[in-house]
Amino acid sequence: MIDKKSPLPMYYQIEEDIKQRISNNEFRPSDMIPSERELSESYEVSRMTVRQAMTNMVNEGVLFREKGKGTFVADEKIEQPLQGLTSFTEDMKKRGMEASSKLISFEKVAAPLDISRKLAIEEEADVYQIQRIRYADQKPMAIEKNFLPVAMFPGLSEAIVLGSLYHYIEQTKKQPIGKANQMIEATTADENQASLLDIPTDSAVLYIERNSFLTDGTPFEVVKSSYRADRYKFISDIYRA
Template sequence: MLNKQSPLPMYYQIEENVKQRIANEEFKRGEAIPSERELSESYEVSRMTVRQAITNLVNEGILYRRKGRGTFVAEEKIAQPLQGMTSFTEDMKSRGMKPESRLLSLQIKTAPAEISQKLHLESSSQVVKIDRIRYADQEPMAIETTYLSVRKFPDLTEDIVKKSLYDYIEKDKGYTIEKATQMIEAVIAGEKQADLLGVEAGQALLHIERNSYLSDGSPFEVVISDYRADRYKFITDMFRG
């Protein structure tokens, strides 16, 4: 299986072999691969060598670790176009996936200074703060915190939040959502984030901050999300000139 006479390092040969076994569907997407001990025995190398290969594959997004459960083959990443503005619910439904939300908390509180500024509120204004975990086909995809003005949306309930906020805003409240400004950067999962998303601490996440606007130009929400980088990627078209 491995060529110990080759100048290629053992860990690199293991990486390529694991990739081939995934391509051949010997290791299936979404399923666990053998443990480090089992792999070290089958490849006849040290566990340290296997660990280096597995860590490299995790860093590439080919594998991912689930705390207390082992190492799994990553599913195909969900490609999210940067053009157009959809809610998580709309996006997952368009892909034939079942969206769900687990509500962690719904609070009315005084808006933090940065949120007040982004929502064009006075410093003493109150906001609804919604913390949710977003699921697709029962798999956690993102941790999401949403801020909305209490004055603009005074009748938000847990039932509304568990469904689609955008449906509520456009169909129930009669507003027209027009655009958003979005910032994306890479971050590392802390212990709490990792536990909520079912991944290992230290795994890469996509940190997204969105400021959304209605058709009259007024900002209506600030959304701060951490998406699993092993399950999500963003794509965009670019034109020269």
């Protein structure tokens, strides 16, 4: 419960209490949280105080709202370390989750200027443009758009990209992957992204753009991804110089 004599704000105490109840499995993922009225009566505070606590937890991704239904406990976010270059399939396997993909498009296109520069190929050279929805345990997690030079991977097919591209590149093509440059920024889902990810329009997403290189320094891939911010978070170890 909450201590009204505490210097900590009451809404903060409510947040911490509900988080503890989630941690103790009193509330499990997808469980509906009691209504604002019920919580205000239980904590003996105003509904405005409860609403602030609930809104903060929704913004954190601890809870989510469904219009006309109520507020529910969100699934635990998947942590993705920023150290180390791994594929989505490898990430999910490490967590004991089943990775799968739905292919939205697979086509050869003339490389746009920004892509050709990052792949160090001639402007308008042929590239594969591959768009997939990535799933973890059958739940949509991200939309990925990959660009790879056709000249480097002439045998690439739809069947291959439904699996792990990195496995194909390293195990089949025998081209070891070395490093990547990656940019991450916060944005919101447009109507099409929201539909593919099964989230409301304007929901928070993490936009990631990555340029990947083989061990010999050859760029082989540009990836533009949009990850659900309510299901994914990135973590990093930071050291003082």
